[in-house]
Amino acid sequence: DGSVYPGADEFCDGADDNCDGSVDEDAIDATTWYPDFDGDGYGNTGYGERSCEPIPGYLEDSSDCNDLDDAVYPGSTEYCNGEDDDCDGTVDEPDAVDASTWYLDADGDGYGDPESTAPGCTAPDGYVESPTDCDDSDAEISPDASEICEDGIDNDCDGTAIGCRLSGTETAADADVIVTGSATSDYFGSYTNYAGDLDADGYDDVVVGAYGNDTTASSAGAAYVFYGDPSYAGSYTCTLGAVLTGAAASDYAGYSVAGAGDVNADGYDDLIVGAYGVDTGGTTAGAVYLFYGGSTRLSGTASVTTADAAFDGEASSSYLGYGLNPAGDVDADGYDDMILSAYYTSSGTGTVFLVYGDATSLSGTVSLTDSPRWTGGSTYDYLGHRYGTGSGDFDGDGYSDLAMGAYGYDDSTSTLGAVYVVLGSGTRYTGSAAASTADTLITGTSASGDTAFGYSVAGGGDMNGDGYDELLVGGYYYDSPVYDAGGGFVYLGASGGWAEALYGSDADFVITGVSSSDYMGRDVGSAGDLDGDGLSDAVFGASSTDDPASSAGSASVVFGTVALSGTLTYEDADFTVTGASSSDYVGYGIGNGGDLDGDGYSDLLLGQYGTTSSTGAAVLFYGSGW
Helix, strand or coil, rough: CCCCCCCCCCCCCCCCCCCCCCCCCCCHHHHHHHEEECCCCCCECCEEEECCCCCCCCCCCCCCCCCCCCCCCCCCCCCCCCCCCHHHHCCCCCCCCCCCCEEECCCCCCCCCCEEEEECCCCCEEEECCCCCCCCCCCCCCCCCCCCCCCCHHHHHHHCCCCCCEEEEEEEHHEEEEEEECCCCCCCCCEEEEEEECCCCCCEEEECCCCECCCCCCCCCCEECCCCCCCCCCEEEEHEEEEECCCCCCEEEEEEEEECCCCCCCCCCCCEECCCCCEEEECCEEEEEEEEECCCCCEEEHHHHHEEEEEEEECCCCEEEEEEEEECCCCCCCCEEEEEEEEHHHHHEEEEECCCCCCCCCCCCCCCCCCCHHHHHHHCECCCCECCCCEECCCCCCCEEEEEEEEEEECCCCCCCCEEEEECCCCCCEEEEEEECCCCCEECCCCHCCCEEEEEEEEECCCCCCCCEEEEEEEECCCCCCCCEEEEEEEHHHHHCCCCEHHHHCCCCCEEEECCCCEEEEEEEEEEECCCCCCCEEEEEECCCCCCCCCCCCEEEEEECCCEEEEHHHHHEEEEEEEECCCECCCECCEECCCHHEEEEEEEEEECCCHHHEEEEEEECCCCCC
C-alpha cells in the first residue's frame, strides 16, 4: 500500500498509516471531542480532545459557556442572575423571564407613565419602577404631591380630584365656626338646622334652638337665627343673630327648629319654631310658629308670638312642636309643605300633621282641624318624635314623600320601632288616617331587640346618583356589634317606592356604633353635598361615644357614592366629629344640608348641647372638595 510508510499522515481508517506501531493515533481527520462535565448535553467551549472514536463523557458540541452549571447552556431560559444562562453572549438581557417592567419617567419626578414601558433586569435610562404617575409631563403631579383644593386636577394621582374634602377625625373645637349659648342649661344646639335662604341673598341661613333659655321666663326657650355670610370664621356668641324667645315659663321654644321651605311661594324661604310646652290649646298642648322670610331680616329680640302664623296643639299633653320638619312639596303645587308632630297625643300614640303651603291662608292663628294627619297604632308608639320625621322624593315621581318614625312601635316580642312612608300625590290628603295605612311600613329587626328604630328619620337626598332620594333611619338601641351600640340605616330610593313591608335587615347600608351605649342613630340627617361631587352625603349621630371623653359624642359623615352598600362602624366613616369634653353630646341636633358661605359646597352643621354645663354650642365645618 503506497499510502502506508513511515512519516505518512495518520487517518482514522483502522490502519497504521505511518508505521509507528499504533493505529489511528493523532489522525489528521480525527474528531475533536469536548467534555460535558455538568451533563447538560452541551460540551465545554474551552477544552477538547481529538480522537477517532467517541470519548466517554465527551461530546462533539462545544457551545456550553459554563460547563460546571447544568442550568447554563444554549437555549436555556434566561434569568436576571448575572449569568449568560442561554450562552448567547449577553448577560441578563431584557427578555429574561423574570425581567421587570419599567416605566418611562419623562418628567423626572420618580414616578412612571403606566402606558410607556420597557422590560429589563435593570432599569433602562429614564425609566423607573413605579407606574403611578397620572401625568408624566408635569413633575408637580405625582403620588407624592399634595392635592390642591378646587383646581379640578388630580394632583396626587389617587384617582380623584377630591383631595380637600373633610376627612379623618376632628373635635368640635376644631370647627371653622363655633357659636356658643348664653347661659348654663340653655341647651343651645340641642336642635340645629338650616333655615333655607330667608332673605334670598344667596346664602343659606341657620337656626339653632335653646329650649332651656330663660330670657323671658324660666325655660321659656329661644330660637336663634343667623343669616348666611361668607365671612364667618372663628368663635361667636349666640347674640350674633336674631333671637325669638318663648312667651312663658316652660314653653320650651326652640325645642325643634327648621326651615319650612317656601310655604307661600314668594321667593323667600320660611322658618318654623316648635314650643311643645305652650298651654294655649290645653296644658302642654304645644305650638308651632311660622315666620315668613323676606328682604327685611329678623333682628334683635322678639317673642315667638310675633310670628306670621301660629299652630296650637289640640289637646293637653299632646306636645305639638316636639318635632317638625319641612315636607317638601307633597302635592307639587308650587308651595312647600310642613310636617308638625304632636308625639304624645293619646298617651304617646302620637300624631303627625301635614300642613299644605298656601299663598294666603297661613296667617294668624291657624287651626289644624282641616290638616290631614296620621296617628300611631298604640300608646307609647311615639309617632313623630323629636327627630322622627323627614321627607324626600323616594320614588322619583316629582312629589315629595313623608317618613314618620314611631320608635316605640311594638311587635309581639319587643319594642322594635318603625317608620311609615307616605308617598306624595297630586291629590291632597284629607282627614285622619292610621299610620298603618302608609304605603310602606319598615320595622326594626327582632334580632336586635328594642332597636328604637325610627327614633330619628330624614330624607338623605340622592346619595348614589340614580335619581331617587334615600331614606335615613336611626335606631339607637340597635345591638350590633354589641348591646346598644346603635345603628344608622340607609334605604335606597326606588321607582314606584318600596314594598309594603320592609325590615331593618333590608337596609342597603348600615353604620353602627362600636361600644355598648354609643347610641349611634340618635339623630340622622342629610349633609347636602359637602364635597361638590353631585352626590348627597349623610351624617349619623352617636351621642354617647366616649372618645376623647365620656359621652363626648360624635357625628360621622358618609359621602355619597354610586356603590353605596354594606356595613361599617363609625370609626370607618369618611369624616367624624367628636365632642372635645365629657358630656358634650355631639350627635344630637344634626342640621340638614345648607351652604352658609355660598361657595357651592354644603357645610356641616352640628350641635353639642351639653358643653359648658349645658350652655351648649353649634359648630360648623365648611365643605370643600373638587
